[in-house]
Every structure is written in structure tokens, then in C-alpha cells.
Amino acid sequence: MEYSTHAAILDFMEQAPSPASALLETLRLSRGLTQVELARATGIAQATLSKVESGVMDLDADRWEKIAAALRVPVRAFTEASITVHPERIFHRKRRTTPKSEIRRIGADLALTRQRIARLIGAPATTLQRHDLEDGFVTPQEIAQAVRSDLGAGTEPITDLTGLLENAGVTVLCWALDSLQVDAIAAWPEDAAPLILLREDASAERQRFTMAHELGHAVLHDGEATEQQEREADAFGAEFLLPAARLRREWPTPPHLEDLLPLKRRWGVSLSALIRRAHDCDLLDESAYRHWNIVLSTSGMHRREPDPLPPERPRLVTDNIHAELAKGATLEKLAERTHMSTDEFSSIFLEKSA
Ligand SMILES: [Zn+2]
The missing domain is CATH 1.10.260.40 (lambda repressor-like DNA-binding domains)
Structure with a gap:
């Protein structure tokens, strides 16, 4: 229908x-x-x-x-x-293979989840501001710097991105998103706080980039994601995770792998993303960039992240539930409050984010 x-x-x-x-x-x-x-x-x-x-x-x-x-x-x-x-409208780059019914299904999931969380712990209020590229900001990078500053991150490495977003009133939940072939879905309706569903089985580096990218959509855009908006969200995400000014200051010359690993770890980005970012910031010329990509492919580091970060886990909802359980509430009671079966309640709010 x-x-x-x-x-x-x-x-x-x-x-x-x-x-x-x-x-x-x-x-x-x-x-x-x-x-x-x-x-x-x-x-x-x-x-x-x-x-x-x-x-x-x-x-x-x-x-x-x-x-x-x-x-x-x-x-x-x-x-x-x-x-x-x-059902909520979602920011999503439509793929030709993604059935419309799947997009509607996730939109419905988002709306239900938002309502269930409101029943469970109250509707979150967000401190995040929307920004408009035509609002005096010239680039997504500048908006990324403004949002960093809004969130109190300055220009320092963000070690716990999930926690930073949760503190700003953004709800993050791990979710099965295979059917959409996406790493995350974000929604931010006018009258509510942003909600991000994050694919549960991605690497920490990838999850972090995805969250920063979705944050970009949330603050910058309000409709179906076009190719142009995808590039803007990528530019936002890259600058949000690792400000160009800091990269320029910390980039080792010449770049050796043993110096790049601590750098990528401190800023919580993948090695490939770091190399790409260095190229975008003119720290690696075309031939050096090609060389690094060959090194990453032949060593398998493109596929398997060297020196990987521990996965980020959303905690806000889970911590609230555990606090209630500690005070004597039962799972059955909490599930009842959210109008869910106990099984589904546990699987959505406890197991996936545990
Ligand atoms: Zn996107």
C-alpha cells in the first residue's frame, strides 16, 4: 500500500x-x-x-x-x-537494490524505538544545533568545527564518540541493518532529538566514521541524501574526527608506518582514512598516496585494520536499564512499560548493546 x-x-x-x-x-x-x-x-x-x-x-x-x-x-x-x-523519514542514500518496503520498515522501527525509549527513560533533549551551509558557513568542514566546539570537544581527539553524542542527547543503538546495506541510519524530526541506528558488526574505526558522517547529515540536511549531500557528510565526518589543522601539525615527515599507527589510534580513524585524509590535506602527493594504497592492499591492512580500536558501544539506554534493575525493577516490568514483549525488550535494549 x-x-x-x-x-x-x-x-x-x-x-x-x-x-x-x-x-x-x-x-x-x-x-x-x-x-x-x-x-x-x-x-x-x-x-x-x-x-x-x-x-x-x-x-x-x-x-x-x-x-x-x-x-x-x-x-x-x-x-x-x-x-x-x-514511520519516520530517514537520511539514506537509496540504492537501487534496496526495496522501498525495507526503508519504510526501518522508518517504522525508528519511530517505535523512539517512543519506547521515551516510555522507558523519558524523551531525550538535545543540545545539538542544526546548521545551514548557506547560513554564513562556507564549508561542511567549518560546520564540523562549530559542532565540535558546541559539544565541548575543541580540537582534541574524541576518544569516546558514542559517549559524546549520547551526552548531547543523541540516542545511539546497535541495529541489524543488513537489509539496507548501510552502516547506519539517522533521523532527526523537528520535534525530537536525533536517533542513530548503528550496524552492530562493523569495526570501531568504521563505526566512528559512520557516526560522524550521520551526525553531519543530522546537522546539515533534512531530506533524502543526494550525492552532493553524501560528499558534504563525508567532509563533515572527516573534519569532525580529525581536524585538518591538527593533522598538519601532527603529521610525521617522512611518514613511517610506526608513526602513523599511534596517530590513527589517537584520533580513532582507520589507517586508510588517515592516508586519504593526508592526501586531501596535501600532506601526501599523488604518487605518495598511490604508494601507500599499494602498501595497504598488499599487506592486507585495507581489509584488516592494523592495531584496531576496541568497539564503541552505546551505553545510555543500557545503563539506565541496569540502574532500574539494581533498584529492584524487573525486566518484565520494564518491558511492560515500553509495551514490548520481554524477549524483544532484552534483545533490542540489552543484548545488542552489551
Ligand atoms: Zn550518508
């Missing part, structure tokens, strides 16, 4: 969906189900489901039970739904 059709039905009926009907659509999308598939799973007619999602019909308790069971949530998710939750 396409959104355009749906919107037409809503306009015609002049009916706003209730929190329960909006939740039905969002949960269904997050489970990757069509209305027809949900109809088959519940024995409720697709036409009925469509009317419920559009807000023109309500269901009896018995049928809400069936729907809740099929969508693997407690029925109270529907009976006590109080906030209208719609």
Missing part, C-alpha cells in the same frame, strides 16, 4: 487516525508485513484492517488481541496507546 493512496483516503474521510490505528500501521510496517499478510495471520479482513489504520473504524477487544499476538506485542500497546506514532 502506497502512502499517496493512504493520504487520499484520510483526506476523503477527514478523519485523523487514533494513536491505536497509527500504531497498527507502524508496527505492521516494522514487522515487514503487508495488510494482506496481517489479514492472513489474524483472520481479520484486509478491508477491515485498512479502515482501522485509516482511523474510520475501531475493533473489539478480541480482534485487538489477535492483532497484538500477530505483531508480537502485548495488547496494552493498543489499548493504552496515547501518542500517535508515524
